[in-house]
Amino acid sequence: MSTFERYSATIAEGDLAILYRGHSDLYPIVIKSGEFVNNNKGYVIILHPTPELWTLSLPHRTQILYQADISIITSLLRLKPGSRVLESGTGSGSFSHSLIRTIAPTGHLHTFEYHEGRAAEAKAEFEAHGLAQFATSQCRDVCKDGFGLTNLVDAAFLDLPAPWEAVASAKQALRKDVATRLCSFSPCIEQVARTVEALTQHGFTNIEMYECLLREHDVRNVTIHQVDVMRSLAPRPKVAAVRPGKGQEEDVPAAPGSVITALVRPRNDARGHTSFLTFATLLPQAEEADEQ
């Protein structure tokens, strides 16, 4: 049973695990008897793999999708167990792992990558992670040759330089008996404009576009003095060592009226942009009976 598909309580031989060595230091390893890992931190924590940890630690072959975009795309494409999804391009497989997690055990991912090397690596990764049963990987230039699927998928995800070239084929791949969804992921507004034009021409409706970014916040304790403490001509009292998060009663404020307060503010190293997310709906085709 793949550890990506289900949780297991203990590590088994050959399992993929994520090594935690610090807040921004995650490292995937395969646990094999007889092998050694050198580590100079003095401790290590071995974590069960999840798509989120994989996204943070996987070897990049291309720019990847991060959790904020992955999350909103998953929800707005209405993905869930049993969904059939089309993804192009596979890239480094960041989103692919997340998609499989969401649609398993009854759904299926059809993923396309035009670069031979990357397509092969992604396919090998799915095999190694025990996910091959959920994904059909193809090496294919979908803008030239289409997806080769008809009336099959519930949702399509396009991460391409020229998504408008794949809209017609994506439309063909989507089911026609019920409403289906499409998402296009593009960094540039010009790409978005052309994609929306193509979507409109091909009969897609409910076109919406968003950007979605994470804001991480830092929290730290500081001692705040009243101004009167500064007014004295006498040398300033020493400030006690500040301990973040420890029980407040242990901390000794430096002077009367001084308070240990939490400062909360967004982190300075924030993301400004990942990509624009364009969503659209393809309505089911009209049945004979509706024509009056």
Added chain:
Amino acid sequence: MSAEPQPTPAPAVSAVTPAADTTPLEAPAASKPGIIRAGDHVLLVLPSENKRMLQIKPDTTVELGKFGKFQTNALIGKPYGVPYEIVKGGELVRAEVTPEDALGEADSDVKDANNKNIFDDNANQTLTHEEIATLKAEQASGHEIIAKIISSHSEFDKKTEFSKAKYIKKKRQTFLRQFTPVQLDAATLCDFYFNKNPAKTKEMRIDILSLLLTSANVRAHSRLLIYDDTQGMVTAAVLERMGGFGEVVVVHEALSQNLDIVRYMNFPQATLDTLTTIPVNRAFPLPEEMELWEASADTRENKTKPSFRETRDNIHRGGFDGLIVASTADPHSVVDLLSPYVATSRPVVVYHSALNMLTPLCQSMRASQSYILVNLLTTWYRPYQVLPQRTHPTMNMSGHGGALVVATKVAPGPALPSSLTKQELIAVGSSTQGSRKRSKPANPARGSSGSPAPKKAKVGDENEGDGMEVDPVEAGSSQV
């Protein structure tokens, strides 16, 4: 290449007959997904962009005010998402999808039109209210009425193309006799309540809800513990993503078992069967009230569900695959209460509408040896209008959507000096589960022994991000 699995079958559900003591959550009869069924809760979107939620009961007339009225039987069996026009007799026909951008229809003869010579005056529109009322009574289609209004507007041709498009769009919102039935799912309901009644769902916006779902690794075959005071919004979203596989135990505020939103999801019975709910005072009675609790511990809130005692025992078995909290009570107190029942290397995700309510929890978790990868998050979520030559962020946007603390639980333990021998490490004590027991450290520097080992080896404290004043190693961690 792997074989494509069988198409997803419709869930096997027997038609549910409501019992005399109405089960709070009953599943409608199974049918094809994406098609409206009798008994479905649906969202009707009107041309004015108003939304109405209702249940489609057979043999009923639905009144939509100025937009008309229709028979529910005409809607049952039709696909979701398609706009329907109301025609004579309350029947429905599939309507042409009105293009969102009316630009194509706004013929502009005047190339360099602008509003320099247009003076705003009610007299510009020569069609009177009486004439419009007559048209409506004659059941002229919405499109016909709008065409008449445009041709009666004396200044219409002077408008710019964009201005004409805006005008037409406004008229459509008033005069079209159409509606679109939208399928209810977690994203639709989250959005609906966020805009219409945010207090109900504790102001949780869809982007934060979706981040909560991935951060908690919600998926089939999980066993999750949830504290939900969002009227079931979180529970509904979780159940949707578990697809009927696995188990969800929901603890909630004692005063009301109100998981309304779960009801509106039209879940099949298989999904509802994975859900167990219990008020917090039944799951965690105060020690001094145990006798009182005992008196009704074997009650079942409904016949098909476990008793309070059975659910309490289930929770105390521990080992849950994740904890999700969205509470009215102080989030720190809820996490303290429920976190012991979560297995190690599993997520803890806590929601609150106000960032500052999560600050103490974030600090505790960062300082604690029981959690790693602790993050305090909000999201920026901005919609754009994309139209030819009119692409820009929308003029209005939501200012906030809530906040999350996300963390991974690990087992706290004594810091073990690396000078211990292998025998000494084994003697420290071993355990494969449960947070209160010490774990056998896996020491990679010595190579693994080949036998399964628990997922934990922690020594010392950790650096948490930049700009943090980190505690120096303190007495009690016994680091050499």
